[in-house]
Amino acid sequence: MNKCELHDVSVQFGSHFALQDVSFQVRSAERVAFIGPSGAGKTSLFRLIHGVLSPTSGQVIIDETDVSHFSSRQWRPLRCEIGWIPQGFGLVPNLRVLHNVLAGRLGRMNSFQAARMFLVPNAKETAAVHHLLDRVGIAEKLYQRTDRLSAGQQQRVAIARALYQMPSLLLADEPVSNVDPARAEATLDLLCNVATEERITLCMSLHNLHLAKRYFERLIGIRRGRVIFDLPASDFNSEEYRQLYELDDAELLSDSYGD
Template identity: 35%
Template sequence: MNAITITELHKYYATLHVLRGLNLSVTQGECVILLGANGCGKSTLMRCLNGLAPHDQGSIHILGEPLTRLSPAKLRRLRQKIGVVFQQFNLVQNVSVFQNVLYGALGQQRLGLLTSLSCFASNELRERAMAALERVGLAHKAQADCRALSGGQQQRVAIARTLMQDAEIIIADEPVASLDPKAGREIMDLLLDVVTERGMTVLCTLHQLELAQQYGDRIVGMKAGRIVLDVPRQQVAMDDMQHLYQGETRVDQPPLSTTPRLTPATH
């Protein structure tokens, strides 16, 4: 079964045609690395997938559910199954690491915010939060403020928060872009280890081509709002990945008028 199915997806911002008939499928338990130059439409695609931006044409199915035809209540339940790891962590900086992880359970609780506050959280929630921190190697930092942590440590907290959410799909948008190379590799190792353990599905955008060659099951490349590369990771060539960053790459340039030389999408 596909965890994500995107069919003939189009997205406009006024007259700017950002996504241009995009097709992509990701099977359950698969890790797909998405590459492409700034301005190619990657971030817009990610926003469409997590419901932050409505698309204009085509369809998106998440875990078999049509994203645009769900009631608000069903859409909220579906979003609980999608964990997002951001480039800038999106943590509450002036509260503890433990509290940030507890926030990952917000969508699961009938009483909402109140039951996700550390002073009101149940023993079961508190144990789950500590187990998530233990998994990412930060149990000893549970009571520290997030603002006191390094960038790599903050991204570990963000991953622990996603574990607390019990998501089935992880959308990771440039999760190592703000980290040094050593911390970036550690975060990618941790992220892929965790999702493999739990059988989660991952769509992860990267710019670092050397990392893309080492992680995930498939490499998907975008150029000017279209997918032009879709191959198993072991078969990807560095030249093809580098080509994604050459020539017409942005959606504010004219649409591609010739067939790209990259391996055409097959999924």
């Protein structure tokens, strides 16, 4: 997968627009931060890019192919190429770390291969997972039960799972919203380094503008389901900040929070 484009995409739930006339293009190996208040539509955007949500109108184009109305079956091979780190990590709490990371490749397997991999992971698979865990800094947790790990460590498991998948595009939904500043920087260092080394396109939603400016080459601001700016990080200034975060009362009290 090389690039991903949205053309005038709207997503509507009843009379509420989660996204409205959104257009942008992400090139291969680009690092883009999506910033905006809670409930602005960032998660919907990511769900659109891996086909869990389909647009009400407009087009989602991946590598010159219009995937807006792909069926689940048509989406599967594409989804295998798209890594996903959800906000709650989406790990199975009572499995070992090893098995949670192995799950990253489930998309490329049939049921029998998947069952074999879970029950008797071979030496090569175990070594690959161990290597990735080493890279994210928790190699010694390989055989631990996942819910025994701290939130920060669990996040690293989720990152390792996404890397084991070997995606060409990695989507991360607010990976640093619940961690302290030092950990946030460590996580962003890790994700950005990996993305650069493996030439993975990285799209991340963030609240923290300073971090966004420091780690990303391009910032896309989203508010009330619309793109309000799309700039190189160096051009970002206080005017855009004001546009993005000066919420009116209606937005502050809106119940579309986190849709």
